[in-house]
Amino acid sequence: MIVIGDSYKFTKYDLEKLNKKFPQIVHISYKDKNVKDVIKAIKQTLDNEKGKKLIVLNTDVPVPDELIKYLTSLELEGISFLSIEHFLEKYLHKCYIPENPNDLSFLEDIKPYSKWQYIQKRFIDFFGIFWLFFFSWPVMLYCVYRIKKESPEGPIFFKQKRVGKNGKEFVCIKFRSMVPDAEKGKPQFANEDxxxxxxxxxxxxxxxxxxxxxxxxILKGEMHLIGPRPERKYWVEQFEKVIPYYNERHVVAPGITGWAQVNYPYGANVEDAKQKLMYDLYYIKNWNIWLELKIVWKTAMTVIMKKGV
Incomplete structure (x- = not known):
């Protein structure tokens, strides 16, 4: 795979996935480069590397006609090329978020669920939590026992306002996993260890x-079984200032688990929040039953293998 430009910075998680499909990834700089030099670098790479090849245009700036003509001529030789937007969706299953906040074309397919999709979602919600409760109630009783044993000075449940559909807040309930007053009045990211x-x-x-x-x-209709993770208003307001389109994740209700949760670890900074948003927007844009079932399966593997962080 040849990557031209560096508009999108691949994360270590991206590279782990891509290296399974593309053993050799070559980066060619595009910024402030003459188009003839870029074409020459591509030719040299193609001559040195054997096997099936893919070229990724990882740039937000207009691509010169000369480069486009060269890339289309390569297609006749079986060498395909993709924009970074289509590449991320096809191979990494996430939506590209351009740095230019004026590019509104990105929002065209980010829409609330249709009426039929919502009916399917609620059926999945009720069916899912029926069986989830059926199998998990003994585990929940054990959780109550362990919480009271290890941290008796605090409540069993942790209640906190989170931002839901259309930006409206609701009270999210979880088992308490931290010591009482863990944040000491100041919001903090949770992290590993x-x-x-x-x-x-x-x-x-x-x-x-x-x-x-x-x-x-979920029973109250504030959440789905699957959807974007509900975030606190404080963090939503911070992310909205620096991440284009962050509010788009609120066109649907949040979920207990979701595409971002099974593909990316707990976030610890703004860049992590942006990466998770890319997965959330992919989920909203490409929602279907099969994607829903895939998330259920990956969540089950996370629980069984204890891969969460």
Whole structure:
């Protein structure tokens, strides 16, 4: 794979996935380069590398006609090329967020669920939490026991206002996994090996057991079983200032688990929030039953293998 330009910075998680399909990834700089030099660099790379090839245009600036003509001529030789937008959706299953906030074409397919899609979602919600409760109630009782044993000075449940559909706040309920007053009045990101999390809290977070009480939020219609993770208003306001289109994730109701949660670890900064948004927007844009089932399967593997962080 040849990547021309560096508009999108691939994360280590992206590269881990891509290296399974593309053993060799070559980057060619595009910024402030003469188009003839870029074409020459592409030719040299193609001559040196054997096998099937893909060229990715990783740039936000207009591509000169000369380069477009060259790339289309390569298609006759079986060498395909994609824009970074289409590449991310096809191979990494996430939506590209351009740095230019004036490019509104990005929003065209980010829409609320249709009436039929919403009916399907609610059927999945009720069917899912019926069986989830059926199998998990003994586990939830054990969680209550362990929380009271390891952190008796605090409540069993952790209640916090989160931002839901259309930007409206609701009270999200979870099993408490941290010591009481963990934030001391100041919002903080949770991270791996967080000292505020007690021993059983670590297990609950890795297996997502702390999310089980949110079945009540689903019954009330505030959440779905699957959807973007609900975030606090404080963080939403911070992210809106620096991440284009962040509010688009609120066109649908949040979920206990989601495409971002099974593809990316807990966020610890703005860049992590942007990466998760890319997955959330892909989910909203490409929603279908098969994607829903895939998330259920990947969530189950996360719980069984304790891969959450």
């Amino acid at each position: 967080d000292p505020r999390v007690f021993k059983w809290g670590v297990v609950m977070r890795k297996t997502r057991l702390d999310e089980l009480p949110q079945m009540w939020n």
